[in-house]
Each structure stands twice: as structure tokens, then as C-alpha cells.
Amino acid sequence: MIFLYFVGTAGSGKSTLTYSFQQWMNLQGYDAITANLDPGAEKLNYAPDVDIREIISLRKVMDEYGLGPNGAQIVCADMLALKINEIKEIVDGFDSDYVLIDTPGQMEIFAFRETSRVIIDILGPDSAMAFLFDPFLSKTPSGFISQIMLSATTQFRFHLPFINVLSKSDLLDETEKSRIISWVKQPEDLLNDAIHENPSMEKQLSIELFRVLESLGVYKMLTPVSSETMTGMEDIYNLVQQVFMGGEDLEK
Numbered sequence: 181m182i183f184l185y186f187v188g189t190a191g192s193g194k195s196t197l198t199y200s201f202q203q204w205m206n207l208q209g210y211d212a213i214t215a216n217l218d219p220g221a222e223k224l225n226y227a228p229d230v231d232i233r234e235i236i237s238l239r240k241v242m243d244e245y246g247l248g249p250n251g252a253q254i255v256c257a258d259m260l261a262l263k264i265n266e267i268k269e270i271v272d273g274f275d276s277d278y279v280l281i282d283t284p285g286q287m288e289i290f291a292f293r294e295t296s297r298v299i300i301d302i303l304g305p306d307s308a309m310a311f312l313f314d315p316f317l318s319k320t321p322s323g324f325i326s327q328i329m330l331s332a333t334t335q336f337r338f339h340l341p342f343i344n345v346l347s348k349s350d351l352l353d354e355t356e357k358s359r360i361i362s363w364v365k366q367p368e369d370l371l372n373d374a375i376h377e378n379p380s381m382e383k384q385l386s387i388e389l390f391r392v393l394e395s396l397g398v399y400k401m402l403t404p405v406s407s408e409t410m411t412g413m414e415d416i417y418n419l420v421q422q423v424f425m426g427g428e429d430l431e432k
């Protein structure tokens with residue numbers, strides 16, 4: 181069983197991509213289930229095969245402990261870790277090749293909490309993470325750099341095979357897309373555009389910073405995807421296959 185976690189800032193398209201990637205996989209004849217790990221998801225635009233909301237309710241935790249939504253999310257994250265064996269049993273029951281995991285909207289709750297590591301470890305050793313770059317935040321150099329930092333932080337926390345995807349890429353025009361791709365390929369372009377956006381950034385940023393992050397593999401590659409046009413689904417699949425099977429195709 182391969183576990184693929186979709187992580188990204190609020191509204192970056194995690195839930196939609198979890199579902200559309202499952203649909204793409206199923207169409208190709210691969211076996212994949214979806215699991216929602218967000219106890220606070222008010223409305224999901226798909227019906228996950230495994231749903232944490234059936235076990236833990238954010239609303240109930242808020243009422244019982246007299247907490248606001250963010251405090252309650254943290255309590256839920258801890259509860260989730262305590263109930264992870266129960267969830268693992270449900271997931272294992274599906275005996276699927278792939279488990280696509282939709283993570284909480286407030287990404288820091290998943291990315292920065294120790295409990296997530298416990299959850300990932302217990303669910304299964306073959307895990308990878310896809311970090312979604314929000315297309316609107318990615319349009320400006322400063323927004324793009326913030327997301328590189330977030331992606332890097334997440335990679336350092338989990339030490340898992342990692343892929344960066346440019347989410348909802350159908351919402352960007354060709355010029356915007358190629359500018360973003362050039363930032364990934366040429367750190368000099370990113371630095372120049374950042375300084376052009378705000379000259380005072382020259383003091384805060386240096387090309388060495390981008391070079392270090394690039395050489396660590398933090399943002400070497402950014403794959404444009406879209407749940408709207410189904411762009412990039414095959415790329416995600418191939419990247420994950422490379423990690424776990426050395427590129428060999430799964431049996432359909």
C-alpha cells in the first residue's frame with residue numbers, strides 16, 4: 181500500500197485533487213481509495229472512502245471542551261493519533277494499492293504537529309507527500325518564495341519522498357505559468373523578480389538562499405496540475421512510481 185498525502189495552504193485544492201487523482205487512477209485501471217483526515221471539513225466535494233469525521237467531530241470537540249475551531253483542531257489531531265489503529269484497520273480493510281489522503285485545511289495543524297508523524301508512521305511505511313502551491317500566491321515572487329519556505333518546512337518535518345505541484349494551473353495564463361517555471365529552474369530569475377517587486381527585499385534575500393534550497397531538492401521541480409482539465413495527473417503518478425517502484429508500472 182502506497183500512501184500519498186496531499187498538503188497545502190487553505191483552499192489550495194487538496195480535497196479536489198485527492199478526488200480527481202483517484203478518478204484518474206480508477207480510469208486507468210489502478211486501485212486507489214481516498215481518506216479524509218480533516219475532522220473539520222464542513223462540506224467535502226466528494227465522498228471519501230475513509231472519513232475521519234465518522235470517528236471524530238470537530239463540532240463536538242468544540243462544544244465539549246468549550247474551544248474555538250483552531251484549538252479544537254489541535255485536540256482533534258491528538259485524538260486522531262490515539263485512534264489511529266482503528267483508522268488503520270479500516271484502511272487496511274480496503275486492501276488497495278494506493279491510499280490518497282486529504283489533509284486539514286489549516287496546513288500547520290497537520291504539518292507542524294508531532295502527532296502527524298505518528299499517524300504517518302503507523303498507517304504505512306510507503307508514504308509520499310504532494311505539496312500544493314496555490315496558483316494565486318504563486319503569481320508574485322514574494323508569494324512564491326513564501327510557499328517554497330512552507331514546502332521546505334514540511335519536507336524537513338517529515339523526511340518523506342516529496343513532490344511539489346502547481347495546483348489549479350488552469351487558472352494561470354501561459355505567461356504566468358512560464359514565469360513561475362523559470363523561477364524554479366533559474367534561482368537568479370526569482371531573486372531578480374523579487375527585488376523588482378520590492379527593492380528592500382535585496383537586503384533580506386540572497387541568491388545563496390535559493391541555491392541552497394534548490395540544491396537540497398526543495399523546489400527543483402514544480403509540476404503543473406489541474407483538477408479542472410485533469411492536467412498533470414499522469415505526472416503525479418509517474419513521480420510516485422519512480423519513488424516506490426523505480427519507475428516500474430503497477431499491475432492494472
Ligand SMILES: Nc1nc2c(ncn2[C@@H]2O[C@H](COP(=O)(O)OP(=O)(O)OP(=O)(O)O)[C@@H](O)[C@H]2O)c(=O)[nH]1
Nearest residue numbers: 189190191192193194195196197285348406407408
Ligand atoms: N479552476 C480550478 N479550480 C479548482 C481546482 N481545484 C480546486 N478548485 C477550486 O478551489 C476551491 C478550493 O478547493 P478545495 O479542493 O476545497 O481546496 P482545499 O485545499 O481542500 O481547501 P481546504 O480544505 O478548505 O483548505 C474550490 O472552489 C474548488 O472548486 C482546479 O484544478 N481548477
Ligand SMILES: [Mg+2]
Nearest residue numbers: 194195221285
Ligand atoms: Mg479540503
